[in-house]
Amino acid sequence: MLLKDKVAVITGAASGIGKEIAFEYAKAGAKVVIADLSLEAAAATADEIVRTGGVAMGVAMNVTDEAQVDKGIADVVAAYGSVDVLISNAGIQIISPIVDLRLDDWKKLLAIHLDGAFLTTRACMRAMIKGGKGGAIIYMGSVHSHEASPLKAPYVAAKHGLLGLAKVVAKEGAKDNIRANVICPGFVRTPLVDKQIPEQAKTLGISEADVIKNVMLKDTVDGEFTTVQDVAQIAVFLAGFASNALTGQSITVSHGWHMQ
Numbered sequence: 001m002l003l004k005d006k007v008a009v010i011t012g013a014a015s016g017i018g019k020e021i022a023f024e025y026a027k028a029g030a031k032v033v034i035a036d037l038s039l040e041a042a043a044a045t046a047d048e049i050v051r052t053g054g055v056a057m058g059v060a061m062n063v064t065d066e067a068q069v070d071k072g073i074a075d076v077v078a079a080y081g082s083v084d085v086l087i088s089n090a091g092i093q094i095i096s097p098i099v100d101l102r103l104d105d106w107k108k109l110l111a112i113h114l115d116g117a118f119l120t121t122r123a124c125m126r127a128m129i130k131g132g133k134g135g136a137i138i139y140m141g142s143v144h145s146h147e148a149s150p151l152k153a154p155y156v157a158a159k160h161g162l163l164g165l166a167k168v169v170a171k172e173g174a175k176d177n178i179r180a181n182v183i184c185p186g187f188v189r190t191p192l193v194d195k196q197i198p199e200q201a202k203t204l205g206i207s208e209a210d211v212i213k214n215v216m217l218k219d220t221v222d223g224e225f226t227t228v229q230d231v232a233q234i235a236v237f238l239a240g241f242a243s244n245a246l247t248g249q250s251i252t253v254s255h256g257w258h259m260q
């Protein structure tokens with residue numbers, strides 16, 4: 001098993017992409033930590049994994065809360081002995097033209113995506129360095145780490161920011177065998193996307209079907225959504241890749257939307 005006994009912390013893993021990665025990691029032999037806002041939701045996902053034969057625990061973690069992140073990672077080390085993989089995945093979306101965007105909303109989105117990535121990276125890097133076994137840090141970027149769309153200023157800014165953070169972590173982490181990479185998915189049908197379809201339809205004055213066909217999937221090669229399973233496969237590959245040959249990079253999984 002590719003990830004046998006690796007301890008993997010996944011933020012935002014009670015839903016969507018993070019949840020699927022958690023299940024795939026457990027199947028690959030990892031001990032999985034479901035870190036999410038609500039302990040109840042995190043524990044419920046961990047229980048589901050345990051019922052299918054995996055090893056998992058739930059942790060309450062608001063990734064913007066420094067004390068909660070540090071305590072959460074300390075609890076993981078106490079329970080499982082180390083941290084080998086971090087998937088910094090927790091995220092939200094806010095749809096608004098810049099001229100109507102409230103400063104509070106700008107700050108809220110940046111805090112979850114960027115403060116969250118920094119705080120979890122710092123706590124996990126400290127644990128990885130102490131453990132002496134290296135590790136993999138994987139950021140959930142987006143095609144919006146490379147491309148822009150209207151109505152998504154804070155999201156596009158945050159997702160571009162993750163590329164910069166990953167490159168610095170790759171450089172600082174190399175001497176301790178800590179690698180950092182970014183996964184950049186296209187649109188995936190999760191609660192985050194289902195919520196924005198009617199919001200975009202309203203703001204753009206078009207139907208929900210048009211949002212899907214002519215906004216979200218317009219630049220794919222085949223008009224298809226990316227799936228949680230597609231993203232989870234890349235996450236398994238990156239966590240299992242054992243050398244610094246692959247670090248500081250981003251991998252786009254998007255049905256051809258944005259070819260580099």
Ligand code: NAD
Pocket residue numbers: 011012013014015016017018035036037038061062063064089090091092112140141142143184185186187188189190191192193
């Ligand atoms: P989702 O809404 O299904 O899941 C997001 C999870 O993050 C939820 O469980 C939520 O509780 C958690 N979360 C939110 N704020 C948090 C906080 N402060 N602390 C801890 N957890 C928090 O969304 P998803 O689509 O699975 O998105 C996961 C990641 O993938 C996000 O970073 C998103 O930007 C990224 N992404 C999604 C898509 C897509 O099309 N769905 C595409 C590219 C990138």
